[in-house]
Amino acid sequence: MTTLISGGHVLSMDPAIGDLPRGDVLVEDGTIAAVAGHGTVDAPGAEVIDASGTIVVPGFVDGHRHVWQSLLRGVAADWSLSDYMLQARALYAGCYDEESAYLGNLLGGLESLSAGITTVVDHCHLQSGPRISDALARGLLDSGVGGVFCYALQNVPVYDGDVDPGEIEDVLTRMPDAWHDTNAARIRDTYFADDRARLRFGVALPEATPYLPGSLVRQLLARADALSPFLVTGHWVDSGPHGVLAELCAEGAWPDRICLSHGNHIEADDLARLAEAGVSLCTTPDIECGMGIGPLAARRFRAAGGAAAIGTDLSNYARADVLQQARLLLQVERSTLAQGSPRPPRSVGYGVRDALALATLDGAEALGLADTIGSLSVGKRADVVLVRPDPLGAQPYTDPAAAVLFTTSPAEIDTVLVAGEVVKRDGVVCRGDLGELQQRIADAAASVRARHHQLPRPEIEQVWAGLFS
Ligand SMILES: [Zn+2]
Incomplete structure (x- = not known):
């Protein structure tokens, strides 16, 4: 199958190719076969996608999200981090x-x-039972998106009868139950056996990991390693009380591919150690700003030589729009760089293309996928996005990178290909059953909220407050 994406303004994000004001992208069997000036690519018999009037960019990379929470849209809008931990992790997850x-x-x-x-x-930290795990894996696979399904070795309460708040405390605080290991291996072998597929298998560490003694962290890393994941991920906001980050770096004990989320308060020495050890970091600006988690780490980590990605984290908070995250990061970094200066600085210090790279090539590098995705380069997977700038709000534009970063919302995402397959065309996601799905989704979301409403929330809140006191 051959497809020619013809006549768009190509923003390749590949330094060797740069921008092509009018260019063609040839796709053969899911892979980019050529990127060149318009009319110079010979492609007899190819399906032609007319890209004139669009900006052609590589598919965006979201380095950290809890995808299951898309069903909880809006509930987190005014949550603090502790509200989130209680509501999403201790309450909604069990519903x-x-x-x-x-x-x-x-x-x-x-x-x-x-x-x-x-x-x-x-x-994916909703692994409350084997059948739920199957449903989560199938849901993401059926969507057609690429990436890494990271099975979280983390206990989740299950509310399917009488609720014992005391039992919830135990579920949330003990090490991950042993059944997770066999269940995760089964999920890997059932759905993600092909380690070159667009969606791969990974492991997520439990949220308590950074605060555990080194011996327990090593146990968790060994359990993750035994599952042969493509990628390991985990929340890691600060350096923790036990010096574990430095120890693991000194021992060379990190997995081959690991991307930690947030890192806001990780000390500078530890950031440098992580960068040196090849550990990556993912910044999620909306929730890190909105919940006051701390200063964004991506730029500092890049400056220390590390590989950084950007992520959306909670789709119950903001919509899953990685460009929105990159915009916010850019302006926060510019604001931070200007702090302490008596007057506006002569240089903003951080560029549009730096921010856009986090959502494309840098993000791919942070996930160990730079040889496969992140730029429009010959030999990479044909994950391609056509942005159609809004005639009134975005045209005429001068720099395509600025147009993509500053004036693109999902409404301007015209066409999307994953591995050469068109999954959004003319502004519409290619699924014939969208109407029926919307009703099922609304019904399922209502049933989750109804179960949540019936929980003995004050008692569970008391348990949760005790865990954090
Ligand atoms: Zn998260």
Whole structure:
């Protein structure tokens, strides 16, 4: 199958190719076969996608999200981090059944494609039982998005009868139950056996990991390693109380591919150690700003020589739009660089293309996928996005990178290809069953909220407050 994306303004993000004001991208069997000036690519018999009037960019990379939470849109808008931990992790997570788990991940995957996100790291910490795990994996696979399904070795409460708040404390605080290991291996072998497929298998560490003693962290890393994941991920906001980051760096004990999320308060020495050790970092600006988690780490980590990605994290907070995250990061960094200066600085210090790279090539590098995605380069997977700048709000434009970063919302994402397959065309995600799906999704979301409403929330809140006191 050959497709010619013809006559667009190509923003390749490949330094060797640069921008082509009028260019063609040839796709053969899911792979980019040529990127060249318009009319110079010989492609007899190819399906032609007329890209004139669009900006052609590589598919965007979302380095960290909990995709299942797409079913909870809006509930987190005024949550603090501790509200989130209680509501999402201790309460809502236990209210999902197979249907809601499947639809949460399906919706999150489709939402990604609509926004031009062709690769997402799904930190999937809703593994409350084997059948839920199947539903989560199938949901993301059925959406058609690429990325890494990271099975979280983390216990989740299950509310399917009488609720014992005391038992919830134990579920949330003990090490991940042993059944997770066999279940995760089964999910890997059932759905992600092909390690070159667009969606691969990974492991996510439990949220408590940074605060555990080194011996337990090593146990968790060994359990992750035993699952042969493509990628390991985990939340890691600060250096932790036990000096574990430095120890693991000194021992060379990190997995081959690991991307930590946030890192806001990781000390400078540890950031440098992580960069040196080849550990990556993912910044998620919306929730890190909105919940006051701390200063964004991506730029500092890049400056220390590390590989950084950008992510959306919570789709119950902001929509899954990685360009929105990159915009916010850019302006936060510019604001930070200007702090302490008595007057506006002569240089803003951080550029549009720096921010856009986090959502494309740098993000791919941070996930160990730079040989496969992140730029429009010959030999890479044909994950391609056509942005059609809004005639009134974005045209005429001068720099395509600025137009993509500053004036593109999912509404301007015209066409999306994943591995050469068109998954959004003329502004519409290619699924014939969208209307029916929307009703199922609405019903499933309502049933999750109803179960949440019936929980003995004050008692559970008391348990949760005790955990953090
Ligand atoms: Zn997260």
